[in-house]
Amino acid sequence: MSEESLSLGAGATSVRVVSARVGLPTRLANLWRRRELLRNLISSDVQIKYKGSALGLLWSMLAPAFTLGIYYLVFSVFLKNGYPNYVIFLFSGLIVWNLFQNAVNVSTSIIVDRAGLVKKVSFPREILPLASVGAAVVFWLIQMVVLVLFLVIFHHAPDWGMLLLLPVTFAALYLFTAAVAIVMSALTVYLRDIKHLMEVLLQLWFWLSPVVYSYSNSIAPALHRHGLAAIYFINPMSLIVLTFQRTFYNATTVTSTLSGQPLHMLPTWSVGTFVALNVGLLIVAAVVFLLALVVFGRLEGNFESEL
Amino acid sequence: MDHVIEVSDVSKTFKIHHERHQSVKDRVLHPRSGRTELFQALDHISFTVDAGETVGILGHNGSGKSTLLKCVCGVLQPTSGVIRQRGSLAALLELGAGFQVELSGRDNVYLYGTMLGFSRKYIDRIFDDIVAFSEIEHFIDTQVKFYSSGMYVRLAFAVAVNVDPDVLVVDEVLAVGDERFQAKCIDRIKGFQEDGKAILLVTHSAEQVRTLASRAIVLESGKMIAHGDVGDSLKIFRDHLLGTAPATGSTATSAGEVHVDSVTSPSGTFDVRAGAGFHFDVHVSATRAVSGLFVLELHTRDGVLVSRSDPQANPVDLRAGVTSIGVDLPHLPLLDGIFDVNVGIYDPRGSNILAWAEKVATLQVTYGGRESGLVDLAPSVHQN
Numbered sequence: 001m002s003e004e005s006l007s008l009g010a011g012a013t014s015v016r017v018v019s020a021r022v023g024l025p026t027r028l029a030n031l032w033r034r035r036e037l038l039r040n041l042i043s044s045d046v047q048i049k050y051k052g053s054a055l056g057l058l059w060s061m062l063a064p065a066f067t068l069g070i071y072y073l074v075f076s077v078f079l080k081n082g083y084p085n086y087v088i089f090l091f092s093g094l095i096v097w098n099l100f101q102n103a104v105n106v107s108t109s110i111i112v113d114r115a116g117l118v119k120k121v122s123f124p125r126e127i128l129p130l131a132s133v134g135a136a137v138v139f140w141l142i143q144m145v146v147l148v149l150f151l152v153i154f155h156h157a158p159d160w161g162m163l164l165l166l167p168v169t170f171a172a173l174y175l176f177t178a179a180v181a182i183v184m185s186a187l188t189v190y191l192r193d194i195k196h197l198m199e200v201l202l203q204l205w206f207w208l209s210p211v212v213y214s215y216s217n218s219i220a221p222a223l224h225r226h227g228l229a230a231i232y233f234i235n236p237m238s239l240i241v242l243t244f245q246r247t248f249y250n251a252t253t254v255t256s257t258l259s260g261q262p263l264h265m266l267p268t269w270s271v272g273t274f275v276a277l278n279v280g281l282l283i284v285a286a287v288v289f290l291l292a293l294v295v296f297g298r299l300e301g302n303f304e305s306e307l
Numbered sequence: 308m309d310h311v312i313e314v315s316d317v318s319k320t321f322k323i324h325h326e327r328h329q330s331v332k333d334r335v336l337h338p339r340s341g342r343t344e345l346f347q348a349l350d351h352i353s354f355t356v357d358a359g360e361t362v363g364i365l366g367h368n369g370s371g372k373s374t375l376l377k378c379v380c381g382v383l384q385p386t387s388g389v390i391r392q393r394g395s396l397a398a399l400l401e402l403g404a405g406f407q408v409e410l411s412g413r414d415n416v417y418l419y420g421t422m423l424g425f426s427r428k429y430i431d432r433i434f435d436d437i438v439a440f441s442e443i444e445h446f447i448d449t450q451v452k453f454y455s456s457g458m459y460v461r462l463a464f465a466v467a468v469n470v471d472p473d474v475l476v477v478d479e480v481l482a483v484g485d486e487r488f489q490a491k492c493i494d495r496i497k498g499f500q501e502d503g504k505a506i507l508l509v510t511h512s513a514e515q516v517r518t519l520a521s522r523a524i525v526l527e528s529g530k531m532i533a534h535g536d537v538g539d540s541l542k543i544f545r546d547h548l549l550g551t552a553p554a555t556g557s558t559a560t561s562a563g564e565v566h567v568d569s570v571t572s573p574s575g576t577f578d579v580r581a582g583a584g585f586h587f588d589v590h591v592s593a594t595r596a597v598s599g600l601f602v603l604e605l606h607t608r609d610g611v612l613v614s615r616s617d618p619q620a621n622p623v624d625l626r627a628g629v630t631s632i633g634v635d636l637p638h639l640p641l642l643d644g645i646f647d648v649n650v651g652i653y654d655p656r657g658s659n660i661l662a663w664a665e666k667v668a669t670l671q672v673t674y675g676g677r678e679s680g681l682v683d684l685a686p687s688v689h690q691n
Contacts, residue, residue, distance in 0.1 A: 015391055015392070015393050016381065016391070016392045016393075016396070017389060017390070017391050017392075018378060018379070018381045018384060018385065018389070018390040018391075018392070019384070019385065019388070019389040019390070021384075022384075034421075034424070036421050036426055036427055037421040037422055037424075040417055040418050040427075041418070044407050044410055044414060044418055047409075047410065047414070048407060048409045048410065051409045052409075116404055117404055117405055117422075119382065119404075120382060120400050120404030120405070121382065121398075121400075121404055121405045121422050121423070122380045122381030122382045122398070123422055123424070300384070301384050301386075302322060304321075304377075304382075304383055305321045305322050305323075
């Protein structure tokens with residue numbers, strides 16, 4: 001059932017095989033063949049999300065802006081953390097987290113929400129969570145534009161060298177987010193609690209990632225003392241957030257706006273270390289993504305009797 | 308492989324949850340309840356469909372015919388076995404299942420089209436045809452949530468049939484919609500047949516299979532009990548309908564008690580002159596005395612139903628043993644042709660078939676006049 005087969009007469013017609021288990025290569029090939037469906041689903045997801053609201057797509061900037069404002073008020077103004085350019089610091093991490101949270105939140109219940117479709121129309125089911133991730137990426141791109149505007153307004157230059165690494169980091173972020181989204185969407189079919197569990201879990205996960213606080217300034221010393229740094233980085237979001245902060249905040253040690261003392265904001269790793277870590281993470285994320293597809297394949301066989 | 312659809316040894320097992328526990332609390336508190344029972348919906352089904360063939364799949368509710376169709380479409384994965392399908396496929400399953408009500412008709416055409424597996428470029432080409440067929444030109448840029456249910460179905464149907472698939476799968480959709488819509492459906496299906504497309508038609512209407520299909524498959528509790536010629540399959544379908552007809556009470560006549568033995572004509576021949584009367588006898592055996600309703604059906608060789616008698620009009624009382632029922636056709640309004648005769652006995656309420664016999668006799672009607680067609684209207688024309 002492919003597009004190629006429609007150029008009737010031209011070229012060999014495709015053969016679609018329906019069997020109990022679809023192998024991983026076939027799964028990937030099917031996804032690639034149906035990329036147009038993925039694109040259409042993403043665009044309809046983006047269109048529908050703010051359909052009917054007066055401000056429309058502007059909300060995808062306003063909502064994170066409010067979050068940004070609240071954290072800024074609480075941590076910089078009330079609690080006086082003394083981080084200079086805290087907005088940039090906060091934004092460069094928050095943007096990563098927003099992508100992850102949006103994607104996972106929506107896709108966790110996507111198969112259940114679209115049960116009517118899943119039970120009636122044939123297409124690779126993992127396209128549904130992937131489309132939710134895709135829509136989150138679109139909103140992420142809009143927020144990136146805002147981040148760039150912030151950098152211009154605050155005359156804050158990013159680390160140009162690190163910027164070249166960003167596609168690698170983003171690829172890792174995308175694959176990891178997609179993997180979580182795919183597995184969660186399938187698990188929710190069997191256990192509806194996952195949806196509520198994820199909402200709580202994501203909050204915990206957020207505070208386990210160095211988005212609001214500075215990793216080096218707040219918890220790194222304690223972690224190192226107890227030899228727990230490696231455990232902290234089991235959370236792939238930690239490294240991704242740190243890489244984004246290192247790229248856009250572009251400072252490892254700054255002067256506190258409060259005491260005038262030097263503050264260690266970010267790890268003093270060399271660019272080479274960041275490259276090695278991020279490439280490693282990308283490989284891990286790719287493997288996790290493929291595993292997620294395999295897990296999804298195992299779980300999707302009984303969707304119909306559970307939906 | 309030359310077959311458009313090749314179903315080999317396909318089985319599908321469903322888990323039936325007797326008590327659904329889908330939350331963690333329930334699963335922890337009731338680990339042993341919510342046990343599942345396995346239900347074999349399809350049991351080692353194998354068949355092939357070639358290009359240009361229309362295959363009817365017959366079965367009662369729950370026989371597994373829709374499950375089979377969903378497996379062919381790829382909506383369901385078989386538990387074991389493989390289905391190979393060549394070329395593109397469009398399914399008239401639940402029309403409009405892929406629609407997003409928040410989007411406009413136009414967006415939905417593209418979304419649904421790509422969901423069926425067709426490219427954007429291809430849909431661009433046929434977009435105007437789709438809109439014309441659906442007859443909702445004025446509303447194509449309106450959000451689908453404002454559509455009437457008729458518009459909704461028309462648009463979905465238009466997408467599904469205008470994409471020009473190699474294989475068309477139809478599941479009982481012909482049972483919905485108004486008569487004009489049904490006629491449009493049938494018309495389209497015939498068009499596909501002429502274009503040499505393969506069609507898989509699921510229905511429990513023997514009539515549709517007779518008129519549309521070139522071959523039929525009968526499913527019964529997930530097993531394929533007949534596969535082949537439409538007439539033979541229909542005979543087996545009817546026979547099994549008897550075997551599994553639900554008992555409606557202790558006094559109900561169970562299947563097998565009544566049987567149509569033979570149909571004979573006093574003249575020994577079933578050759579009839581048009582317009583003349585005809586008499587034949589139906590010999591029915593019963594294990595005990597029962598009353599029932601007699602039904603007579605006449606079909607053309609193409610499977611078109613010419614006439615079915617009203618069961619309520621012909622009650623019969625069958626003795627234990629053989630009862631001979633005489634059937635008088637005082638004036639046969641038929642023209643030249645060969646007609647198959649089916650006879651049956653219904654229970655007194657007319658809800659269950661007690662006995663049924665397909666093609667028990669073949670009427671050969673000869674007509675000397677110049678009229679053509681099926682029936683003789685015998686019009687009298689006056690000049691006023």
